[in-house]
Amino acid sequence: MNVPLLAALGILGIGFLGVLAGRNLLKTLVGVELMSKAALVNFVATDAASQGIVVLLILVDAIVVAVVMAMAVSMYRQYDTLDLDAMGAMTW
């Protein structure tokens, strides 16, 4: 069986659960981080010269993480908490 693909799907799933269950913005971010690792695994698993893509994706991911954290700081300044339920941010 295709081990890396299965692993990738597994990591994706775990990350997604983390996103759905996250009560706080930082937990959600952890979930997103894991999901992006899952994509990396898929890129690596293919027998192609994809190292450049992987490096670039790690960088893009880091930038997004930093921006999300800036948003977290901004939220904290407004609300004194990062609890998403408290501010209704995740209500659908």
Next chain:
Amino acid sequence: MTSTVGVAALAATILCGLAAVGLRDMIWVVSALASSSLALAVFLFVEGMPYAAVFEATVAGGLVSVLFLLVISMTDDDYVEFVRGRTALLAVGAGAIFLGALGVVWQGLSTVTLSEGTDATEPFVEQFWAAHPLDVLLVTVLVFVGVLAISRLTTPIGPAETETGHADDPTQPDGVEAAETEEIA
């Protein structure tokens, strides 16, 4: 197919990921995420991508963890004291990860070839650039844009700060009013 070490590394990534998602204590969560990143870095290394491995370890494992701790210390009252009291320890920990990753690079540069099918004698940087120059350019710009975004989002909002006068909301909760300066159209 994937080597045994690779499979083990993937398994470690998954397990640490589970821990990161399941645990409650943010400090443990960050540690689990960092471990997951390190495990993935091992996987990358074993699969013939030493440079990617280094990036993953330093950036995703080290830098992201440091950022997390920074934000936690700023935003979660429980941890402000925790982090302040252990700043030295945390700094050493992050430094160790970084140095460890540098060691990997050193090793990689001297012994390991790049991913299959590429000319191992060309410097990585040149290959990297040659394969997708536009993407590298865009990501570089993205870094700058990210810094701008971060700078904007973390702008302090105090009585002195006015970001008033934008099209539909001239007045602010702080009570700072924009001056009436416009002419009649």
Next chain:
Amino acid sequence: MNAESLAFGPLGVLLVGIFLTYVAAAASDHDEVAGWLAALVCAVALGATVLLTTTALPSSYSVLGDAGALRITYLGVLVAGIATFVGAVASVTSVRFLDAGQETYYPLLIALVAGVVGIGFSADMFTLYVSFELMAVASYALVPFRLGRESAVAAGSRYLIMNVVGSVLAIFGISLVYANSGGVLAFDALGSALVASEGQLVDPLAIAVLFLVVGFGVKAAIVPLHTWLPDAYTEAPAAISALLAGVATPAALVAISKCLAVFPGSIPSGLLLVGFGAVTMTVGNLLALRQRELKRLLAYSSIPHIGYIVVGLGVGLYGGGVVAFDGAFFHILANALMKGGAFLAVGAILYRLRRVDPDNPGTMDSVAGIGYQMPVAAAALVVGVLALAGVPPLAGFWGKLFIVVASAEAAGTAGILLALLVVANSFLSLGYYLPLLRSLFARDDEQSFAELRPSPRAIAVPLVVVTTLTIVVGLAPVAGFEIVHPAAEAMADTIPEVSA
């Protein structure tokens, strides 16, 4: 100027512009310099885009190296043209009203436009993704730009969370494509590299399509991924809302169509989009009916238009031919003008209103009769809204017409039902557009807006330009189709024949 420089022109100008506007804002004492510079940058990029139409398209170019990096197609030209035009308009209207934060605002605005142009001209899925992220990251700071407002921060955080998750789903989808194509991501090569697998329980390509649609669909506000939109469009500064509604959200739709076009015909991507589109139209209209506040109403009303475009794209991908893509792309063009104009007009009205009456909630009742005091803004809003409602012969009508015709022709009974659904939704939207217009010109003796001044020149001039274009595009759709048709043809050509 050689062909490669020309091809890189629009994107290159914009990328340089990001740095230039930052320097201008940081170095200059005058608040307005950066804004005018931003408008100039967009105008130059627009000019470069127009110049590109004089070369032979489609064509591929490598930039700064040997690898093929840019693929200039008519679709890319259409997208880039819209993005740079609306970017210029947004910059000009922001000049007047932004008195702090210029050093981040204008660079971020240009970055958003640059990302969209990158999406349009990308030659492979990875470049498309990186450009998409450029646009997205810029928008993460632009939506909650007014940080002092609690509602803006809340809207910004919901926008951020949902879109970040969407992006990571999209890159996962791309990684699946990569895994299944043997490492190929270039659009022109993918058509042959992707082969549907037989005999597997679930076709991995179908899974990839699903991830791509859901991932990019968050930004495109496809129902049920749309929940970030009303708050984000309402809380963002008016020029940014115009940019989001007219440029960024359609860009996500273009990303979807570029990606989906390479999959083999056995994957029902067309049907998937049609399904999503139908739901998006209908739910969007129903939600909009309940809105009373002006800016929020406009925000909700964006959703059904996305639905129309998605239906058009879906029918086209299903095999509906050029007509469907004609309709979808024309509506993207028209939408940018109509939505852009409407948001800017509402912005002008609320700006004047809040100076005089800061507590005014901006609902249809509370602005009743304001049209008499602000004729330019009100007229622009009337044109924009009528066009949005699909009243012939304004801009919004033609796109819908083509989408309806294409649906009816494409698939027998189901197609005709779909066509009827589109028509019904169009009428449904009158249910909230008409009351809006009525309230602008209501005769209400209780409220007097005598103290209100008309729109400031800085907003009135761009408004008039956009409104005129809306009218022209509507009255002479041939001009619009001239621009849109080559893109539609190029798109239709890439669709493999649907197996009977």
